[in-house]
Amino acid sequence: MDDNGNIRYRIQDALAGHDARYIEIRVEEVEGSHIRYRGRELEEIGHSTGVGGCVRALSGGWGFVSFNDLEGLRDKVATAVRNARLVGEKDISLAPVEPVVDSVPPVVVKDPLAVPIRDKKSLLDQYVETIWKVPGVTTSSIRYGDGRRNRIFSNSEGAYVEQGQVDVSMHLSAAARDGGEVQQSSLSLGSNGDYSFVETLHEDAETMARRAVDLVKAPQVKGGEYTVVLDPVLAGVFIHEAFGHLSEADHVYENQQLRDIMAMGRRFGGPHINVVDGAAVPGLRGSYKYDSEGVPATKTYLLREGHLVGRLHSRETAAAMGEAPTGNARAINSQFPPIVRMTNTYIEPGKTTFQDMISDIKDGLYVRNWYGGMTTMEQFTFSAGESFAIRNGKVEELMRPVLLSGNLFTTLENLDSIGDDLDMNQGGGCGKSGQSPLPVSNGSPHIRIRKCLIGGTA
Numbered sequence: 001m002d003d004n005g006n007i008r009y010r011i012q013d014a015l016a017g018h019d020a021r022y023i024e025i026r027v028e029e030v031e032g033s034h035i036r037y038r039g040r041e042l043e044e045i046g047h048s049t050g051v052g053g054c055v056r057a058l059s060g061g062w063g064f065v066s067f068n069d070l071e072g073l074r075d076k077v078a079t080a081v082r083n084a085r086l087v088g089e090k091d092i093s094l095a096p097v098e099p100v101v102d103s104v105p106p107v108v109v110k111d112p113l114a115v116p117i118r119d120k121k122s123l124l125d126q127y128v129e130t131i132w133k134v135p136g137v138t139t140s141s142i143r144y145g146d147g148r149r150n151r152i153f154s155n156s157e158g159a160y161v162e163q164g165q166v167d168v169s170m171h172l173s174a175a176a177r178d179g180g181e182v183q184q185s186s187l188s189l190g191s192n193g194d195y196s197f198v199e200t201l202h203e204d205a206e207t208m209a210r211r212a213v214d215l216v217k218a219p220q221v222k223g224g225e226y227t228v229v230l231d232p233v234l235a236g237v238f239i240h241e242a243f244g245h246l247s248e249a250d251h252v253y254e255n256q257q258l259r260d261i262m263a264m265g266r267r268f269g270g271p272h273i274n275v276v277d278g279a280a281v282p283g284l285r286g287s288y289k290y291d292s293e294g295v296p297a298t299k300t301y302l303l304r305e306g307h308l309v310g311r312l313h314s315r316e317t318a319a320a321m322g323e324a325p326t327g328n329a330r331a332i333n334s335q336f337p338p339i340v341r342m343t344n345t346y347i348e349p350g351k352t353t354f355q356d357m358i359s360d361i362k363d364g365l366y367v368r369n370w371y372g373g374m375t376t377m378e379q380f381t382f383s384a385g386e387s388f389a390i391r392n393g394k395v396e397e398l399m400r401p402v403l404l405s406g407n408l409f410t411t412l413e414n415l416d417s418i419g420d421d422l423d424m425n426q427g428g429g430c431g432k433s434g435q436s437p438l439p440v441s442n443g444s445p446h447i448r449i450r451k452c453l454i455g456g457t458a
Contacts, residue, residue: 007070011154014073020059020081022094024155026292027053027070028334032147033117037128039139047117052334055080058094061087066335095318095325097295099158104289106164109194112146113166120144123199127172130205136176136213143171144198159294166193167285167439171427172201174209176216183215183400186369186385188427190439192285211386211398218398221387221454227364228404228452229357232423234384235444237370239275240345240430242380242408244442247277247302247310248328248340248432249317261378266308269412272350275303277312279327279343284441285426286343290327293338297327302345306412314340332435339433346443350418357417357448364390365454367402381405381455403455411449419445 011025029051036044054066055077063084065076112120124142131140146168153161173186185208191197230238245251252258278299279288288297293315300310313321314329317340329338358366369385382404389396422445429437 007152008154008160010070010073011152012160014077015154015156018057018077018081018156020057020084020156022058022156023077023081024056024153024293025053025073025077026331026334027051027152029150030147030333031113032145033112033120035117035121035124035142035144037124037140037142039141040128040132042121045117045121054334054337056337057081057084058092059084061090061092062337063087064337092316093319094315095313097293097315097325099155100290100294100296101158101160102162102290104161104163106148106166107193107283108166110196111166111193112168112195112198113148115195120198127201127205130202131172131174131209134174134206134209134213136216137174137209138177138182140172140174140209145169146195153290153292153294155294161290161294163288163290165288167191168193168195168198169427169429169439170198170201172205172208174212176213178216181216183212185209185212185215186371188425190285190426190428192283192287192426192439214398215386215400218400220400221365221402223455224453225451226454227361227448227450228454229361229364229366229390229446229448230444231366231368231446232421232444233425234367234370234382235447236346236425236442237373238380238382239347239444240342240440240442241373241375241382242411243275243302244277244342244345245375245432246378246408247312248342249311249313249321249323250340252311253317253320258377262308262311264308267306268303268308268409269306269415271305272418273303273306273412273415274301274348275346276301276348277328277342277345281344284344284424285439286441288343291329291338292331293329295325295327295329297343300326300328312340312342314338330438332438336435339435341432341438342430342440342442344424344441344443346422346424346441347418347445347447349420349422349445352417352419354419354421354446357419357446358390358395359393361390362392365399365402366390366395367404371401375408378408379406380408404452405455406453411452414450414452415447416450417448419447421445
């Protein structure tokens with residue numbers, strides 16, 4: 001990429017003099033590595049670099065052009081403006097935002113790009129051997145990825161932001177078989193700018209592999225209603241998937257039924273429930289200073305004391321709903337326009353210890369980790385990675401994974417206890433409208449839900 005002074009001049013020159021209501025240019029330089037194992041075999045390894053960008057113009061409707069070099073940038077802007085006019089006149093407004101000029105370096109503790117890829121492979125080779133030393137393991141997979149993105153955003157209102165970010169992610173899984181019965185266990189981790197966690201997973205990899213073997217022998221849970229305690233990983237995924245997506249304003253303002261459901265001020269749970277999303281929460285995979293529209297990051301309360309008090313916005317959705325922008329317009333890369341996305345979504349901690357939470361449960365379940373799930377409006381189904389029986393206030397034997405399903409709002413009403421042990425899950429990523437996996441974090445303390453429908457073995 002050109003030096004910063006030259007690229008800034010070229011972008012600002014390309015933005016000038018067009019007949020459009022609004023224009024923005026995003027340019028990004030990317031470098032990263034990826035490694036993937038299937039079983040004992042190295043399936044893929046690589047290091048890549050690239051430069052790309054896009055123009056988005058508002059003139060009637062939206063026009064969009066993406067590119068992989070900076071030649072003819074002014075012509076690319078003109079094409080985006082022409083494309084926008086082809087859409088025809090649309091009722092689109094943008095909430096006002098003060099233009100920002102800023103430079104934000106990446107947060108880096110241990111830079112993964114400074115570690116030779118052969119050293120990364122050598123470390124992952126150790127994890128493969130650690131997993132396969134466990135008797136009973138029949139298959140495994142490991143995926144590692146890292147990347148440094150240097151992003152430039154500029155618009156016709158005068159904003160110019162340079163922003164760097166370094167992301168690291170790691171996923172390990174193991175499976176075991178007993179006849180026709182197969183069970184698996186997995187571990188997903190990530191970091192915003194720190195490779196260090198990747199270097200200390202030997203014990204975690206062995207524990208995960210042993211858990212897969214143990215699950216094959218574990219008894220099944222009988223389906224029915226239970227009092228369940230969710231660990232921070234599963235509870236964080238629950239609030240992200242079941243409630244966070246309903247809080248994304250592009251879903252809400254396009255759907256009258258959802259607008260009626262997600263009415264501001266509506267009570268969804270008890271006064272102990274507070275749910276937050278925000279990229280301004282520092283040090284997490286979903287953290288940043290400015291979103292893909294140059295809007296400063298915020299910390300947005302979605303539920304406060306059980307009542308709906310906020311939702312997540314781009315400039316367009318904020319204007320359409322008469323609310324303030326929240327800095328949640330995100331594009332996974334320069335080939336896509338920004339859309340409303342979550343960042344770091346979590347349930348705030350309460351005051352209950354884990355032991356107090358389970359002390360009065362006579363026959364319940366402790367569910368941990370997760371494999372997957374789906375939501376349709378307010379209905380959800382999630383699969384826990386593992387479960388344990390709770391009897392007379394004590395966590396007992398390991399059980400097979402289970403499915404949790406129900407109505408989100410009934411479930412929030414039945415969420416009667418929140419722990420004091422908030423933990424954030426930084427593994428995996430979020431998908432929406434073909435943009436996946438977007439780095440996010442989600443989290444929660446332990447939570448207890450009464451009358452949760454359990455569907456037996458996942």
